[in-house]
Amino acid sequence: MSLKTSARKAVVITLGKRKTAKAIAQIRNGIGRIRVNGIPLEVIQNQIVKWKIMEPLLLVDESVKNSIDVDVKVSGGGFMGQAEAARMAIARGLIKWTEDETLKLNFINYDRTMLAGDPRQTEPKKFGGPGARRRRQKSYR
Numbered sequence: 760m761s762l763k764t765s766a767r768k769a770v771v772i773t774l775g776k777r778k779t780a781k782a783i784a785q786i787r788n789g790i791g792r793i794r795v796n797g798i799p800l801e802v803i804q805n806q807i808v809k810w811k812i813m814e815p816l817l818l819v820d821e822s823v824k825n826s827i828d829v830d831v832k833v834s835g836g837g838f839m840g841q842a843e844a845a846r847m848a849i850a851r852g853l854i855k856w857t858e859d860e861t862l863k864l865n866f867i868n869y870d871r872t873m874l875a876g877d878p879r880q881t882e883p884k885k886f887g888g889p890g891a892r893r894r895r896q897k898s899y900r
Contacts, residue, residue, distance in 0.1 A: 780836030789828025
């Protein structure tokens with residue numbers, strides 16, 4: 760990343776979605792702080808969630824990681840859906856911030872769901888049964 764590109768941009772805002780979770784990431788010049796809903800990433804207790812959110816940052820150069828601050832606001836869904844939505848928002852923001860095509864290819868080769876969303880949603884419940892597909896059993900005897 761050149762000095763010219765980082766001085767030109769003040770803030771990059773990107774969106775990530777997974778199931779019903781939505782994440783908005785703001786990337787700006789800084790010292791390498793990452794916050795999720797105002798909480799520093801280092802403080803998050805669940806290790807799986809923490810590493811899932813950090814995945815795009817591990818694939819980026821150390822110089823880029825230490826020169827930006829990332830603020831992510833996540834809502835909806837469960838904790839894993841929120842983690843994957845935050846991961847997608849951060850990855851998209853890093854590509855937009857660096858404008859680097861090789862970084863985009865690295866993300867796609869590592870895991871395509873970092874950039875391309877997963878369209879699967881839960882099927883809504885219908886009448887006549889306890890769930891989306893299950894029906895009440897019949898007994899004729």
